[in-house]
Each structure stands twice: as C-alpha cells, then as structure tokens.
Amino acid sequence: xxxxxxxxxxSVGTVERIKNVARRCLATQRxxxxxxxxxxxxxxxxxxxxxxxxxxHVEPDERELDVIASTGEQVSVGLLALAIHAEGGKAVSxxxxxxxxxxxSAFARARIxxxxxxxxxxxxxxxxxxxxxxxxxxxDAGNITTxxxxxxxxSAVAVAAALKAxxxxxYTDVDGVYTADPNVVPNARKVDRISYEEMLELxxxxxxxxxxxxxxxxMKYAVPIxxxxxxxxxxxxxxxxxxxxxxxxxxxGVTATKDESKITMVGISDATGIHSKVFxxxxxxxxxxxxxxxxxxxxGRTDLTFTVSKGDSKRARDLLVKHCSxxxxxxxxxxxxxxxxxxxVGVGMRSHAGVALKMFEAxxxxxxxxxxxxxxxxxxxxxxxxxxxxxxxxxxxxxxELGS
Amino acid sequence: xxxxxxxxxxSVGTVERIKNVARRCLATQRxxxxxxxxxxxxxxxxxxxxxxxxxxHVEPDERELDVIASTGEQVSVGLLALAIHAEGGKAVSxxxxxxxxxxxSAFARARIxxxxxxxxxxxxxxxxxxxxxxxxxxxDAGNITTxxxxxxxxSAVAVAAALKAxxxxxYTDVDGVYTADPNVVPNARKVDRISYEEMLELxxxxxxxxxxxxxxxxMKYAVPIxxxxxxxxxxxxxxxxxxxxxxxxxxxGVTATKDESKITMVGISDATGIHSKVFxxxxxxxxxxxxxxxxxxxxGRTDLTFTVSKGDSKRARDLLVKHCSxxxxxxxxxxxxxxxxxxxVGVGMRSHAGVALKMFEAxxxxxxxxxxxxxxxxxxxxxxxxxxxxxxxxxxxxxxELGS
Numbered sequence: 100x101x102x103x104x105x106x107x108x109x110s111v112g113t114v115e116r117i118k119n120v121a122r123r124c125l126a127t128q129r130x131x132x133x134x135x136x137x138x139x140x141x142x143x144x145x146x147x148x149x150x151x152x153x154x155x156h157v158e159p160d161e162r163e164l165d166v167i168a169s170t171g172e173q174v175s176v177g178l179l180a181l182a183i184h185a186e187g188g189k190a191v192s193x194x195x196x197x198x199x200x201x202x203x204s205a206f207a208r209a210r211i212x213x214x215x216x217x218x219x220x221x222x223x224x225x226x227x228x229x230x231x232x233x234x235x236x237x238x239d240a241g242n243i244t245t246x247x248x249x250x251x252x253x254s255a256v257a258v259a260a261a262l263k264a265x266x267x268x269x270y271t272d273v274d275g276v277y278t279a280d281p282n283v284v285p286n287a288r289k290v291d292r293i294s295y296e297e298m299l300e301l302x303x304x305x306x307x308x309x310x311x312x313x314x315x316x317x318m319k320y321a322v323p324i325x326x327x328x329x330x331x332x333x334x335x336x337x338x339x340x341x342x343x344x345x346x347x348x349x350x351x352g353v354t355a356t357k358d359e360s361k362i363t364m365v366g367i368s369d370a371t372g373i374h375s376k377v378f379x380x381x382x383x384x385x386x387x388x389x390x391x392x393x394x395x396x397x398x399g400r401t402d403l404t405f406t407v408s409k410g411d412s413k414r415a416r417d418l419l420v421k422h423c424s425x426x427x428x429x430x431x432x433x434x435x436x437x438x439x440x441x442x443x444v445g446v447g448m449r450s451h452a453g454v455a456l457k458m459f460e461a462x463x464x465x466x467x468x469x470x471x472x473x474x475x476x477x478x479x480x481x482x483x484x485x486x487x488x489x490x491x492x493x494x495x496x497x498x499x500e501l502g503s
Numbered sequence: 504x505x506x507x508x509x510x511x512x513x514s515v516g517t518v519e520r521i522k523n524v525a526r527r528c529l530a531t532q533r534x535x536x537x538x539x540x541x542x543x544x545x546x547x548x549x550x551x552x553x554x555x556x557x558x559x560h561v562e563p564d565e566r567e568l569d570v571i572a573s574t575g576e577q578v579s580v581g582l583l584a585l586a587i588h589a590e591g592g593k594a595v596s597x598x599x600x601x602x603x604x605x606x607x608s609a610f611a612r613a614r615i616x617x618x619x620x621x622x623x624x625x626x627x628x629x630x631x632x633x634x635x636x637x638x639x640x641x642x643d644a645g646n647i648t649t650x651x652x653x654x655x656x657x658s659a660v661a662v663a664a665a666l667k668a669x670x671x672x673x674y675t676d677v678d679g680v681y682t683a684d685p686n687v688v689p690n691a692r693k694v695d696r697i698s699y700e701e702m703l704e705l706x707x708x709x710x711x712x713x714x715x716x717x718x719x720x721x722m723k724y725a726v727p728i729x730x731x732x733x734x735x736x737x738x739x740x741x742x743x744x745x746x747x748x749x750x751x752x753x754x755x756g757v758t759a760t761k762d763e764s765k766i767t768m769v770g771i772s773d774a775t776g777i778h779s780k781v782f783x784x785x786x787x788x789x790x791x792x793x794x795x796x797x798x799x800x801x802x803g804r805t806d807l808t809f810t811v812s813k814g815d816s817k818r819a820r821d822l823l824v825k826h827c828s829x830x831x832x833x834x835x836x837x838x839x840x841x842x843x844x845x846x847x848v849g850v851g852m853r854s855h856a857g858v859a860l861k862m863f864e865a866x867x868x869x870x871x872x873x874x875x876x877x878x879x880x881x882x883x884x885x886x887x888x889x890x891x892x893x894x895x896x897x898x899x900x901x902x903x904e905l906g907s
Contacts, residue, residue: 114555114558114559117559118559148578151518151578151582152581152582152585154518155518155521155522155582155585155586155589156585156586156588156589157589159585159588160584160585160588162595162596163581163582163584163585163588163596164581166577166580166581166584166596166598167577167578167581167582169577170574170577170578173570173571173573173574173577174552174555174571174574176570177556177567177568177570177571178555178556178559178567178571180564180567180570181556181559181560181563181564181567182559182560184560184563184564184567185559185560185561191566192566192567192570194570194647196600196645197645197646218645241600241601241622242601243598
C-alpha cells in the first residue's frame with residue numbers, strides 16, 4: 100500500500116518527538132508499505148520566524164514572509180530524515196520546489212494547483228521514506244509560497260491524491276473525531292466513519308481536528324483520510340465518501356462555537372440592493388460575517404439578522420451607523436452579545452423528517468431561547484445565549500442518542 | 504556600475520544590524536548603481552542548526568545537513584529584503600535554486616560550476632536590490648547544496664563574475680588587508696592594492712579576511728574584490744590582477760601561524776614509494792600535513808620532515824610508529840612541538856634576488872633558530888619556535904620596511 104502520514108508541529112516539537120515520528124514511519128514501512136511523511140515546522144518555530152519578520156517591517160511583504168516561514172518545515176524534514184537514518188532506515192527530504200507542489204502566487208495563502216509526484220516515486224523506488232515539507236509550494240516563477248496556517252494537512256491530502264495513496268493518515272493529539280467535545284460531553288463517542296461533507300460542516304463549526312481545505316481536497320480526489328492519535332495505534336476516524344450505511348445514522352455530531360454577536364437591522368426596506376449597502380462596508384473593513392438570516396415581511400419591510408465574532412461587533416455597528424443611516428436609523432440596529440452557535444451535523448437528516456423539530460424540542464425542554472436558526476442540507480444550527488452552550492450540546496447529544 | 508556587496512554573519516547578527524546593512528545597500532543604489540547583496544546566516548544560527556542535526560544522528564548525512572543549514576541564509580535574505588522595504592527601497596530575495604547557483608553534488612563542500620544571473624538581471628530591471636543567499640547552491644538534480652564554511656565569500660565573487668560586476672565588495676570587521684597583524688605589529692599598514700596570488704598566500708597562511716576559494720574564483724574571472732569595513736566608508740584593500748607597480752614592492756605582508764608541530768624521520772631510505780608509506784596512514788586518519796621538506800643525502804639515506812597541527816602530532820607519531828617501523832625505528836621519529844610558521848609574501852620577490860637572505864638575516868639578528876624553510880614563487884616561510892613568533896613578525900616587518 101501507499102501510505103501518506105502527516106505529523107503536526109507538536110509531534111515534531113522536540114528532538115525526542117522527532118525520533119518517535121521516525122520510529123512510527125519506519126514501523127509502517129517495515130510492514131511492507133511505501134511511506135511518504137509530511138511534517139510541519141517544530142512547534143513555536145513559525146511564530147518565532149514571523150516575529151523576526153515583524154521586527155523588520157510592520158507590514159511585511161508576503162513573498163518574503165513565505166521565504167522566511169518556509170524554513171521552519173525545511174529544518175523539520177532534514178531532521179526527520181536524519182532521525183530515520185539513525186534508526187537504520189532510508190529516507191530523503193523533499194521540499195515544495197523539489198517535489199514539486201505547484202501553487203498559485205497568492206503568497207501566505209497559496210492554493211495548490213498540482214503536485215508532481217516524480218521525486219516521491221523515485222524515493223519509493225530506492226526503498227526510501229519520502230520526508231516532505233508541509234505548508235509550502237512553489238509558483239510558476241519559482242517563488243516559494245506557503246498555504247497559510249494549518250496548510251500541512253492540505254499538503255498531505257494533496258500528496259496523497261497525487262500518489263493515489265491508499266490512505267492519508269493525519270496524526271493528532273486526539274483519538275479521532277468525536278460526536279461532541281469530550282470536555283463538554285463526557286460520554287461523547289469516537290466516530291468510526293464520517294463523510295467528507297459532514298467533516299466539512301464539523302470542521303467549519305469549530306472541530307479543530309482537520310483543516311477545512313484538506314477535507315475539500317480529500318473530497319475532490321476521493322482520498323481516504325484517517326484521523327488518528329500519535330500516542331497510540333488505535334483506529335481513529337476515517338473520513339471517506341458518503342456511504343449508504345451513514346444515512347441510517349441521523350446525526351453524526353454536535354458542535355458549538357462561542358463568542359458570537361448577533362446584529363439585527365429592524366424594519367428596513369426589502370428593496371433590491373439593500374444587502375450590498377449593508378455588507379460592502381463590512382467586507383471592506385475585513386469584518387467576517389457568519390450566519391445571515393432574513394425573513395421577508397408583508398409590507399415591504401424586513402428584519403435582517405447576521406452574526407459576527409464578538410471582537411468585531413462594535414466595529415460592525417459603527418460601520419452600519421455610518422453607512423446605512425439613510426435606510427436604517429441607529430436605534431433600529433440591535434446588537435446581542437455573548438452568543439453561541441450550536442449545530443447538529445449528519446447526512447442522515449437529509450432523508451429523515453423531524454430532525455429540526457427534535458432539536459428545537461430538546462432545547463426547549465431546557466428552556467433555552469433560540470435567537471436564530473439556520474439550516475443546510477446536512478446541518479441545523481441554532482444561535483443561543485453563550486452561557487447555555489455546554490448544556491445545549493449535552494442535551495442534543497442525549498436527544499439524538501449519540502453517547503456510547 | 505554593477506556592485507556586489509557581501510555581508511557576513513556578524514553584520515546580520517541582530518535585527519538592528521540587518522537594518523544597517525539595508526541602509527548601506529540602499530545608499531549604494533541611490534548613487535545610481537545596480538546592487539546585488541549576498542548575506543550569510545545570522546551569527547550563531549548555522550551552529551544552532553548543525554547542533555540540532557547532531558542530536559539526530561552522530562554522523563548526519565550531508566545532503567540533509569545542507570537542507571537544514573541552508574535555512575540560515577534563507578531567513579537572512581527574507582529579513583534583509585523586508586528591512587530594505589522598510590527603508591522605502593525595493594528588493595527581492597533570491598535563493599541558490601532560484602538564481603540558480605549550480606554546483607556539483609559534493610554536499611557540505613560543493614563547488615560552483617555556473618551561476619545563471621537571469622533572476623538577478625530581472626530584479627535590476629525592476630530597480631530592485633537583489634538580496635542573495637550566500638553559501639548555498641543547487642545541483643543538477645535539484646538538491647540543495649552548501650559550499651562549506653565561509654562559502655558566502657565565494658558566492659559573492661561567483662555572482663560578481665556572472666554579472667560581470669565592476670566590483671565585489673566584501674564587508675568585514677577590519678579596514679582591509681594589513682602588512683601584518685596589527686595586534687602584533689602596531690605600525691602595520693593597510694595595503695591599498697594586492698594581487699590575487701599574494702592574497703591567496705596570505706589567506707592560506709592565516710589572514711582570515713577572505714576565504715581562499717573566493718580569491719581563486721576572483722582570480723579566474725578577474726573580479727576586482729574590495730575588502731572593506733562595514734563600520735565606515737573608508738577605502739579598504741583592492742584585490743586585483745597583478746600590476747607592474749606591484750613588483751616595485753618587494754614584500755606585501757608578513758604573516759604567522761601558530762601551534763604547529765614538526766616531525767622528522769631521520770635517516771630513512773630514499774627509495775621510491777617510501778612517501779606513500781608515510782603519508783597514506785596519516786591521510787586515512789584525517790591528519791592534515793602542512794609543509795613537507797626533504798633533502799636527499801648521498802648514501803641513499805635521507806631525513807623527511809613535515810609539520811602537522813599541534814592537536815594531531817601525538818596521533819601522527821603513533822601512526823608512524825605503527826605503520827613505518829620496518830624502515831624507520833621509533834627512536835628515529837623526532838617530534839618538536841610549539842612551533843610557528845612565519846612567512847613573507849610578495850610578487851616583488853620573484854624579480855628580486857636576496858629576499859630570502861634578508862629574511863634569514865633579520866631572524867638571525869634576533870637569535871631566532873630556523874627549524875625549517877620552505878619557499879614558493881611569491882612566499883618564503885620559516886618554521887621557528889612558537890615563543891618567537893611575534894618577535895619574528897615584527898623583525899621582518901621592520902626589515903622589509905612595511906610600516907607606515
């Protein structure tokens with residue numbers, strides 16, 4: 100089999116841990132597999148490098164930032180290759196421009212266009228473990244690029260796709276994906292298999308196990324992703340194409356984000372073009388808007404509601420007062436702080452009626468007021484008061500019988 | 504003009520110093536020149552990286568060492584480019600594989616085969632300062648290579664040769680090349696112009712201003728090298744092709760190395776093949792042999808004398824006892840420790856008789872015993888007792904009237 104393994108910054112954070120990773124890769128190779136291993140920079144290193152850059156320039160050029168930041172992974176791959184040698188194995192380090200991981204030229208947030216796997220195949224042909232620098236690529240002009248924070252997951256899945264690998268193993272400090280945060284729900288259960296779509300909803304909702312872009316990449320190229328612990332040999336969670344069996348499970352997981360603020364513009368005109376007047380100033384100022392909900396009213400008036408993160412709410416309100424006063428006086432702009440978005444995710448809900456009702460009832464039973472509801476095909480989210488966040492997660496977890 | 508500037512690890516050792524380098528490059532550019540600047544890793548960084556590698560493997564693979572070590576310069580060029588931006592200038596960093604600095608595949612001690620200057624020319628066309636990573640190159644297969652310690656001087660001269668630069672400025676912590684070590688000879692004089700050949704002899708004899716290989720490169724491609732201080736704007740020393748005027752100067756400089764040991768094998772056979780029996784075991788054990796002197800005697804017996812560094816002398820003797828006892832009994836191997844090699848260098852001595860005599864007389868006048876004499880076309884070296892080293896340098900400096 101061709102197995103791609105990815106280890107994050109914590110897993111290669113010290114000399115001792117790098118040696119552990121080396122032993123793990125070698126053990127896999129000795130089972131008869133071809134192994135490519137993707138590593139991040141040693142934990143703390145990327146921040147140290149970016150700190151140096153900040154001392155040079157308050158707004159550092161992103162091309163140069165990438166030149167500097169990419170050295171973190173470069174050191175990691177060299178060290179891991181040496182560690183594998185020390186364990187008696189064969190290994191060669193490969194950088195983004197050596198593989199080559201071709202990206203666009205959007206420095207600091209480049210997107211992968213193509214991965215040429217030839218150098219990796221050559222390593223395999225020589226019985227070597229290919230030790231690959233995550234997070235980095237090269238553009239058409241030969242400039243070094245980086246994929247943005249957490250880009251190593253994406254590197255790993257992209258390499259796995261290029262190699263048509265049998266699995267892309269993402270090693271992390273948890274055992275896999277859980278039905279809910281085990282810190283909140285003690286009987287949360289590890290999910291054995293989950294679809295890319297569900298994982299995407301969970302990832303974007305705050306489950307920090309996998310980078311969103313890596314899941315998108317995995318879905319596009321049907322790469323089986325295995326999220327598992329770097330501390331043991333247990334099976335983790337497989338992220339795979341949707342399967343018939345998954346539909347039998349109504350809900351795969353419950354998740355929550357915190358520190359959201361809700362802004363409602365009450366009784367504004369529902370005329371065409373009003374949305375651009377509201378959201379253009381926010382976008383220009385870099386205010387990220389999450390959920391947007393609007394219910395049309397009968398008399399040409401409507402309430403427009405959306406959420407922003409807590410840190411942006413004051414600024415968002417100021418911008419709306421400044422730019423929207425012609426159709427929405429300041430006292431019609433209502434802000435509610437300290438909210439939480441609680442969501443249930445599952446491909447099963449597509450073919451089952453009554454899932455939303457069950458969610459609302461579970462929340463009502465705990466007297467939790469719902470500020471906002473928003474749904475997608477495989478997700479239902481309710482915005483509630485932040486103080487009830489954990490209670491809501493536990494209630495939903497119980498209601499959908501997710502516990503072990 | 505096209506000006507290449509090289510700054511070593513000390514000159515880019517802190518954020519503040521990098522900013523100083525940025526200002527210096529920009530000042531040169533603002534005089535209307537095209538500027539390429541080569542930098543080393545921040546001082547201490549290369550040792551930190553190699554230390555990490557050593558923790559992974561006692562004998563680390565040199566390909567991987569180069570991957571790791573080359574990140575030091577990569578960080579420097581990114582930071583310097585940012586510093587130039589911060590001063591309002593335009594700059595772009597360029598790595599060995601981007602330029603491209605093509606080398607052989609002798610990792611950790613690669614030799615430059617060719618420098619493609621296109622990326623630098625493009626930077627010039629956009630009015631940018633080209634900020635180039637020293638010490639590193641790339642081989643035909645795309646592997647990262649390094650040129651060995653001090654390789655940044657060589658990078659600078661090679662880039663200057665490729666660009667047909669008007670000058671390659673090597674910035675250092677001294678004002679230039681001196682007729683002798685100013686710590687030993689208070690009235691030592693800065694040399695204004697010196698030939699590549701003289702500089703080579705001085706460099707190999709311990710004047711630490713310029714890497715030997717960079718001088719060889721400069722000589723091969725006739726690159727004018729200007730060694731000057733990074734602390735002021737004074738003219739330093741120009742290292743240039745030999746000029747007629749230089750021959751008028753008998754001796755350009757006096758230099759000394761310390762901690763040498765002399766080994767004499769007394770009365771051995773002068774048969775063919777004897778040298779290989781002596782020097783093969785030393786070479787295999789990594790013992791560096793410096794001066795070798797042999798005077799043939801009449802009766803088929805000869806004395807073979809050579810010097811090794813102090814740290815190697817005991818080992819060298821043990822090896823000779825072990826491997827050469829069939830033609831040289833142990834009591835015929837004589838070792839003298841704590842010696843110094845004092846040398847005078849100058850192209851002028853080629854066309855002047857009596858230079859050696861003058862040297863011997865100057866040493867005799869101070870009652871300094873000469874253990875060994877060795878000469879080249881533009882150099883005469885005498886091995887003397889180490890305790891007289893400074894005295895000899897001063898005496899020779901006076902005898903050849905080198906003082907200011």
